[in-house]
Amino acid sequence: MSQSPTVVYIGGTGRTGSTTVDQLAGQLPGWFSAGEMGWFWQLAVGANGRCPCGRIVPECEVWSAVLARVVDGTSMGDDVASVAAHMTEARRTFHSVHLPAMVLPGFSRRRLGRMQSYLDTQRLLYDAIGEVTGARVIVDSAKEPHYAFLLRQGAGLDIRFVHLVRDPRAVGYSWGRRKQETGLEGDRVMESRGVLRTSAYYLVSNIAAELLWRRHRRQYCFVRYEDFVADPVGTLTSLARFAGDERDEATLPPPESDGGWGLNPAATHTAWGNPDRIGRTSLRIREDTAWRGGLPAWKAWLLTIINLPLVWRYGYPMRPSGRVAPAARSGRLRASSIGPSRQ
Template sequence: MINVAYILAASHSGSTLLAMLLGSHPQACTVGELKLNGSAMGELARYRCSCGVPVLTCSFWQKVQAQMEARGHEFRLDDAGTDYRDVRSAYARRLLRPLCRGRALEAVRDLGLWLSPVWRRALPKIHRRNADLMESIMQITGSRVIIDSSKNGLRLKYLLRNPGLGVKVIHLVRDGRGVSLTYMDPAGYADAADAGLRSGGNGGDRAWERLPIAQAAREWRRNNEEAENVLKTLPSSQYVRLRYEDLCAEPLAICERLFRFLALPPSDAPRQFREFEHHVIGNGMRLDVGSTVALDERWRRRLSPAELDVFQDVAGPTARRYGYTT
């Protein structure tokens, strides 16, 4: 059984930071988002691994490719075949587009998907590719637990059904006002500090990703609603909920709590998490330097009173439920 720690979260909630902190444990590993969305990588020849070199020349990823080929898979980072939504059926892709919406609607989705021969053939193959990729990475790193920071609730639903995996879930929540500010300008608030390293080394201002405040607040609310819908299907022993703000306030104490949850021995490795070798795909902060964990509350200065009012109208009840009242 492959032991997986899945970080479930809205985008821009600190999942890459958490994955790197946990992945610094000597018995854990992470490469970030194992769904490996090739479209988010831009020009692959320029995309940098968190070790600093282009992913195409990174010796770690070359070893992963060799391991996958030995297991009978063709493997490319920009076409990894691990995303459950990436099936060659327009009908199935339409059914896989909505977020998870509770048991009854998920039963309808499952029935609709089962009517697709393409989906029935694809699902076991995607299960196997995910398990084989995880096992390959764990063998290369000598790890007992792999952290997947893909965040997506629908992906978690299918990982939980993957017979080769034992999955524990960390639901990471960040103040929706901070998340919304980041959605409004991803390059400015959620990417590498060095502008030349943004978009994985491709550069650019990511202007096409920017959302207005109402849509940003809606995304945060909907993604956390999806997370709760998936968690309702699990026993309480299989997941924990963590606030980004608490992680930043006490990173070592929070990591110790999470290590216990994952049945890992104590370790102070997160204290200097950037000094360890990481090969992470995802958020640009993976390319920054320094191991200081600092709370980012720039939303308090950057969001206008009018924008804060819009956020409260769209997502206020959800924010208050998570304790964000001031």
Template sequence: MRVIYISGMGRSGSTLLDRILGALPGACALGEVTDLWRIFRSDDNLCACGARYSQCDFWTAVGDRAFGGWHRADLDRLAFLRRVVPRIRHVPWLARPRLTGELLAQVNEYVDYFARIYAAAAGLTGAQVIIDSSKFPTIGLCLRWARTIDLRVVHLVRDPRGVAYSWTKKMPNPGTEEGMLPRFSPATSALHWNLQNSIAGLLASASGCVGGETAYKVPVRRVYYEKLLADPRDGIRDLASFAGLDLSDGDLSFLRDDYAELPVPHNIGGNPMRFATGRLPLREDDTWRLAFPPRQRRLVSAICAPLLISYGYPLR
């Protein structure tokens, strides 16, 4: 089962990329699968289709196929695994070629949950490729141990000053109890940007060994938000090839240089764009260049300078 895992820092365009990839023939986008345990355990928020998750035909059918119904899934156990397995402090072990002991058992149990969800969604839709935009690179490090998953990672990168500015803005989060997306200070988001992208970079070099089998390396494709929006058709065509989808020009007819025609989705989490259907304008969000206070912009540039240079972004 082939899975495209979108990894990187939040507010880097992952919801947009997830939606566009999900519109490709043979692909099924699920959004941020890591949030499912919370949704069915306590928060019955709105699915991107507009229905409550408990009343959404798609997610009800996924639960039936994966667990015999969501009521039969041990969501408390899944919540525990979500807290203890993909932790930053476990990165040195998760990136090793072998796992042993209790961590190996917990990782296997944790990724089996994802594999069941992916398989159920693929079975329902007939999709060749499942898209998961959970973003956390530590989850990507865990997923490479799943025996039934052909994992391919898209490392999505955006200029940290644009990311930091986005995290300072008040943004609605429709269909949730909180009503608003969380916010970070520029310094906090810059530190997270460094950390998340550094760990995502490990996926390109980390190898794994499942059950004594030959070690493998996870294919990783780095995508820059700004370049993707500058030429979306070419960028998506390249990612479709990376995903193993053989597309004709007609398969990209929904995608133009300045907009995409999107179907009704069933995405989990992400920004309010997850609810968009029909014609969605495609343009780089570069309001930070004028709206982000210079002092805060310089602070983010200083904190992120090594990776900024490595990724080819200007310091000023």
């Protein structure tokens, strides 16, 4: 078997623009935008999720070839449906509610012992993606820091953790909106969350991301979504270097005349993530300011106060109406760095 691909894992909390970063990173030569692999078996495969190429994931040209390789190599089942069912069941044992315990000594070791067949099969999954697509780097935007940590500890994969954060007021606004889930068949609405639940996830996920990953200096880097929006080409070029891809061509071409990067839907296979990934023909990266006008003032202040330690740590303005100061344009992400101004 060829060498396993590097996994660039976009971690943190939800609604941070991770699917957009995932898909744009997938435009780098030799990179593949896989989507949220932590939900692959349950939703993309088990619930017949839609692939941007137009087929359901189990019937997609790329994913069906990937799935055939995984079924061949795993002891989790004899066909796609039984492997998906076993993997979904195993996945239930480490949801976000287990996250606080993950940082306790000994917990992850005990958990790893029970998760080994799951992790072995996930390793097969990433290897198969590399074999089918020829990609040397796979982008996974599953967010959960503990899932990536288990993969690192138990699957023997080279995981590069990109800690992606976004202003908590923008995150809170996004979670509060009701949005159609077009990635699944039928009339479904995406989960929405109130201010308190959004903040609990924001705090726990981001603090856990640092506790679990920041000490692995070579495998951790910090990115604010706002800085990515301000300089997508520079950010992704830096990400390529962070992922160990030193090739000169590992960079994005300049955007097209409309300011976006063209996507060929038929060749786009981001299996799970924000439903915006479906039907996109162009990736236009611009600041989303809807939250500034759409978020009630009391919610904005409540999000600010509850998340104040991270608002400060990540360099966001204390006043919700304040502007986000750009990070220093070093032209290179600093592994293990935190925020634009606070180390």
